[in-house]
Structures are given as C-alpha cells and as structure tokens.
Amino acid sequence: MTTRTEFKNPLIRWVDDRLPVFTYLDHEYNQFPMPKNLNYWWNFGALASVVLVLMLVTGILLAMQYTPHVDYAFESVERIMRDVNYGWLLRYLHMNGASMFFIVVFIHLFRGMYYGSYKTPRELLWILGVVIVLLMMATSFMGYVLPWGQMSFWGATVITNLFSAIPWVGDSIVTWLWGGFSVDNPTLNRFYALHFLLPFVIFAVVALHVVAVHITGSNNPKGIDVQVPRDTVPFHPYFTAKDSVGLVAFLLFFAAVVFFDPNLFGEPDNYIKADPLQTPTHIVPEWYFLPFYAILRAVPDNFIGGWVTSWMGFTFISAKLAGVIAMFASIMVLFALPWLDRSNVRSARYRPIHNVLFWFFVFDCFVLGWVGANPAEGMFVWIGRIGTVWYFAHFLVFIPLVSMIETPRPLPASISEPVLKEKA
Amino acid sequence: MRTIRTLFIAFAGVLAGAAAVWAAGEKIDIPERDWSWRGPVGSFERAELQRGLQVYTEVCASCHSLRLLAYRNLTALGYGEEEIKAYAANYEVKDGPDDQGEMFSRTAIPSDRFVPPFPNQQAARAANNGAYPPDLSLMTKARKRGPDYLFALLTGYEDEPPAGIELMAGMSYNRVYPGHQIAMPPPLFEGGVEYADGTEATVERMAADVTAFLAWAAEPELEQRKSMGIGVLVALGFLFVAVVLVKDRVWKDVKK
Numbered sequence A: 001m002t003t004r005t006e007f008k009n010p011l012i013r014w015v016d017d018r019l020p021v022f023t024y025l026d027h028e029y030n031q032f033p034m035p036k037n038l039n040y041w042w043n044f045g046a047l048a049s050v051v052l053v054l055m056l057v058t059g060i061l062l063a064m065q066y067t068p069h070v071d072y073a074f075e076s077v078e079r080i081m082r083d084v085n086y087g088w089l090l091r092y093l094h095m096n097g098a099s100m101f102f103i104v105v106f107i108h109l110f111r112g113m114y115y116g117s118y119k120t121p122r123e124l125l126w127i128l129g130v131v132i133v134l135l136m137m138a139t140s141f142m143g144y145v146l147p148w149g150q151m152s153f154w155g156a157t158v159i160t161n162l163f164s165a166i167p168w169v170g171d172s173i174v175t176w177l178w179g180g181f182s183v184d185n186p187t188l189n190r191f192y193a194l195h196f197l198l199p200f201v202i203f204a205v206v207a208l209h210v211v212a213v214h215i216t217g218s219n220n221p222k223g224i225d226v227q228v229p230r231d232t233v234p235f236h237p238y239f240t241a242k243d244s245v246g247l248v249a250f251l252l253f254f255a256a257v258v259f260f261d262p263n264l265f266g267e268p269d270n271y272i273k274a275d276p277l278q279t280p281t282h283i284v285p286e287w288y289f290l291p292f293y294a295i296l297r298a299v300p301d302n303f304i305g306g307w308v309t310s311w312m313g314f315t316f317i318s319a320k321l322a323g324v325i326a327m328f329a330s331i332m333v334l335f336a337l338p339w340l341d342r343s344n345v346r347s348a349r350y351r352p353i354h355n356v357l358f359w360f361f362v363f364d365c366f367v368l369g370w371v372g373a374n375p376a377e378g379m380f381v382w383i384g385r386i387g388t389v390w391y392f393a394h395f396l397v398f399i400p401l402v403s404m405i406e407t408p409r410p411l412p413a414s415i416s417e418p419v420l421k422e423k424a
Numbered sequence B: 001m002r003t004i005r006t007l008f009i010a011f012a013g014v015l016a017g018a019a020a021v022w023a024a025g026e027k028i029d030i031p032e033r034d035w036s037w038r039g040p041v042g043s044f045e046r047a048e049l050q051r052g053l054q055v056y057t058e059v060c061a062s063c064h065s066l067r068l069l070a071y072r073n074l075t076a077l078g079y080g081e082e083e084i085k086a087y088a089a090n091y092e093v094k095d096g097p098d099d100q101g102e103m104f105s106r107t108a109i110p111s112d113r114f115v116p117p118f119p120n121q122q123a124a125r126a127a128n129n130g131a132y133p134p135d136l137s138l139m140t141k142a143r144k145r146g147p148d149y150l151f152a153l154l155t156g157y158e159d160e161p162p163a164g165i166e167l168m169a170g171m172s173y174n175r176v177y178p179g180h181q182i183a184m185p186p187p188l189f190e191g192g193v194e195y196a197d198g199t200e201a202t203v204e205r206m207a208a209d210v211t212a213f214l215a216w217a218a219e220p221e222l223e224q225r226k227s228m229g230i231g232v233l234v235a236l237g238f239l240f241v242a243v244v245l246v247k248d249r250v251w252k253d254v255k256k
Helices: A010-018 A021-031 A040-063 A073-082 A087-114 A123-145 A150-165 A170-178 A185-216 A235-260 A287-296 A304-311 A319-340 A352-372 A379-405 A417-423 B002-024 B046-058 B071-077 B081-088 B121-127 B146-154 B203-218 B222-251
Strands: A033-035 A232-234 B092-095 B104-107 B172-174
Touching: A010 A021, A021 A235, A033 A235, A040 A087, A040 A185, A040 A235, A073 A087, A087 A123, A087 A235, A087 A287, A087 A352, A087 B222, A123 A150, A123 A185, A123 A287, A123 A319, A150 A170, A150 A185, A150 A319, A170 A185, A232 A235, A235 B222, A287 A319, A287 A352, A287 A379, A319 A379, A352 A379, B046 B071, B046 B203, B071 B081, B146 B203
Parallel strands: none
Antiparallel strands: A033 A232, B092 B104
C-alpha cells in the first residue's frame, strides 16, 4: 500500500482515515507521474470519458420523456424535439454524442495501435478497451432503434436477422431476440431496457480500464519505459491543463455540429416513422458501423468454405454465416493483437515498415467505410473484398511477419535523453 | 375484392421500389437554392412563412396531414392569439367521451394538433386512388437535401412525359421524383391561391413559400438553435484561448 497523503482540513482527514478516497484522488489525479512527452493524441482517452458522462446525463433526461412503444415512440421523440424545454438540445447532444463517442474512441484506438500501447505490460488494458468498443457498438445499435424511424426498424431487422445464419438454431434465436415473429413492440421494449443498462456496464469497464492504466502508467510516443523521475511530470497541473486544451477544441467541433448541422451524421429516412410494409431502398447503418457492414457483405456466395462443406453433402457455412463470422472476427482479432505483434519495440516511430503498414491499415478502414455506404454492386463488390482481405491480412500476416523480420531504428536511451544530447 | 386491391397496391409498391432502385443509378439534378434559413445566421422570413401556411392550407391540406404541429405553434409565424383561434375554428375535432359516454364533434382550439384531412390511412388511400399522401411535418428532414428536393419536386411536373415513357393510370410525370411516376397530380397552378399580402402567386413563388413553411414545421427550433450556437461557439472560443494560455504557462519550464 502506498503512503497516505497528509491533509490539513480535519474533516477530510477524518474521512480519509476511515476511507482513503482523498488519498486515492491525490495519488491518481494530482501527483500521478505522467511521461512528459505525451502529444495531443493522448487527449482522446480523457475526451472519451467526458463524452460517456455526457451521454449518461442526456440519456437519463431523455428517458424521462421517451415512450418505448411502437405506436408512440416516434411521436414521443418529436414531442421532445418540439414541446420539451430544450428537448431539441438534449436529443441532438445525445444523437451526435454517439457519433462523437465513436470518433474519439476510434482515434484513441488507432493511437494505441500506432504507439504499441497494447504491448507488455498493457495487454489487459488493451483488452478492456476492446470490450468497451464492443459494448459501445451494442449500446449504440439499440439506441438507434429507439426513435422508431424507418432506419431504426429496418436496421434492427437486418442486424437481428444475422443471427439466423447460425446453423440449426438460428431461426429460434432470432425469434427469441425479437420476442415474436418480427421486430415489434417486445423488441423495442427490450432494446430500451438494454440501452439503459449497458452504459452503466460501459462505465464499470471504463473504471477498470482507468485503474489498469494507473497501474502500468501511460505509454508515450517513444514507447520506452519511464526510467527516472525527470522523465515525468505530475498529472496536475500539467495534464489537467493539456487535456483542457484538447477538451475545449473538441467541444468546439461538437457544438458546431450540434448547433449548425445536427443531422450531419443521420439518415433522412429515420425521420419517417417505421413502416413494416415498406422497405427503404438502401438500408444503411450509422457511419461508425460502415466498415464492418462492408466486411459483412464481402463474402461471395461461392466462397471456398461453402464450396467445401457443400461438397461434403450439406452446406454448413453459408455465405451469410461466413459474412457474420467475418464481421465479428474483425473485432475479435483486436483481442489477439498483443500476441500477434512479436516486436518488443512499441512505437511505430522506430519501426519503418510497421509504420507504413499502419497508415495503409487506416486507409483501408476508410475505404471499407466508403464501400459500406454504397450499395453492394459493381466495383464496390471487389473493392470491398480486397479491403476485407487486407484488413485481416494486416493483423494475421503483415503484423506478425513484419514484427519478426523488421530491423527497428535505434531507440532513445530515455524519454529525456535525446533532446539533452542534441543541446549538448 | 379487398384482397385483390391490397395485392395490387403491394405490387405497385414493389414496382415503385424497383423503379426507385433503378432511378437511384440515374443522376437527377436538383438545383441548390439560396434559402433564407441556410448558413450559421440564417433565419426564416415571417412573410414567406405566412404565405407558405396559406399555400399549405388551401392546397396541400386537402390531402396531406401535418400531425406534429399544433395551431398554437403558429405564434412563431407572427400571428396573434385571436388570429390563431380564428384559424383553428375552421376545423372540427372528434372529442369525448362526454359525461353521457358519447363522442362528439367540437370546433378546434389552439392547443389542438392540425386536424388531418382523413381519419386514417385507409380513408386516405381510398380517396387517392390507392396512394397514401404522406404526413408533411418532417418532410424537409426526411429527404436528402430536403428543401431543395421539395422545391424541385413541386416545380418538376411536365404536362407530357418524354417520348417512350408510358405513365400508369392516374400517375403524373415528374422530373425529380424517383422513378418519375408520381401519384400526386400537379398541385400548384399559376394564381392557384390569392395571397393575402398581394404577392403574385407564381408556381415558383408558391413552391418556395410552402417549402419555407414546411422547413419551419420540421425544425421549429432552428432559429433558437442557431443563435444559441453562435453564443456557445464564441464562449468556447474565448475559453480555448484561455486554456491555451494556461497550458503554455504551466508547461513553460518543462524541458522537452
């Protein structure tokens, strides 16, 4: 156990002697040593936690006005927009907050990949992060269903139907998920209940994520361990100040969207009330799912697994099932990343080939997103397939291979050293 | 008979869907218009909204509902309480049950929602050759580039379809509608309404006015949102300068 902080205020001391919350706060957010060379890419973890709190607060206020029933959900959302005091602000903050959350978390994730933040001793920290991403996806998907617009309904129908690809029990599972024979009132009710529950689960996993990062300490752009006290600065005031700069810059962007183009990330079809008898011409998920949607649709009908199993006399893996497996695998593969990368150099700054590969991967994610936004026809089919193969090859072939054959550039001896040397 | 008609409507729906998919590949040019409420400081013009309400009332409202709006909302258009009471009084609402358990009709009051032209979807379809005139409350938000699209649609009718295109019974040809066959007959004609403010009622004028009115109906919060947004951005701008100064001061003595 670390030493306790001495407080002057008797009340604080009284509490701290019995429950050392103030000591904890002092250690973790005041004195806590941070590598002094962190750049602004290290802002995004703090930003994500701010967005999470904002989503919880706006979400609870919206829940007080929302009615989870197929006949009233759409109207109750419009009532919030029109008749509830500042309801439009709450709803636009929440709706765009979901997009902001994913923007921030995706950048946070890419930053972790670039600087090798997933490597020893931060594997568990990374795994908790991937769990958070998965939970966020489930939560946002169910949240998108709640306004009960056309895309809500048809998106829910498409995604829940994916489970029907599971051999033998698929259809029963889908019926069980729906609570009936189509997406209907029971589905809306359970999605609402889960959409309320999951953010608190996210909050708990975020707490573990934060505890874990306070055990290992933050990684840094050089990817080398902190060696001497000179390498670090205390969290406060150095990183409270630096995080504030990032936070206000982010809020400027967030506010610009909320106040001047609040439907930028949305689909116009979701302002049409759900109609089970009328399918929209293009069913598209929210932008943050587009790369995964492209992977889902990338598996061709006559792919090798289906061919082999049907040659055996039955089709065990249909193209649909293979697509679903590929989509889930695209996230699952992130769990294995700490062990797929064999290099003991963390930062891509000192890994010339890995560095180039990383940027190819980022580009590939954007390409997949673009493919996901377009109908699966013509050139998009092939671009989607190539992009999907590249996605998996990046993790399963390129990263392991490069990590074994690449010669890293010489690492600086310490976080403080290189600059001191240059000056000398 | 009922089943056959339902089947026919379903089939027409599938056809329209297929046509829309086909049309999605085709590039339809929808010109951009300079709406008064565009841009960070844009706002609605009250005279335009009032004329738009008149077009909606005299033309659109015979088929299209505006369910999400209440008469009281019209205060935002610059009408007084008495004017709104008088406007609402043109409509009858079904209310009840009274203390005898009977439903009854009464004159609409400002707190009522806009009374729809048809009691239900079936009645609307029956009166419109099987087509369902959609509710207009959110129309400009429910289409890509909504206001531009709506204006282009209202001014996009042609008397004769281009050579080689056979219109289905009861359909009209429209340049911008997906698939080009639209069940709504051309709604606007030169001088179709007599504007209370004396403005000349050209088709373009009426289309622009009613588009403005529906844009307001879809986003009644727009002006409050934008003016609040300016304040928020200015405040955050100052705060940004402040936190940058603080950060530089704090980090001044840290050797990189």
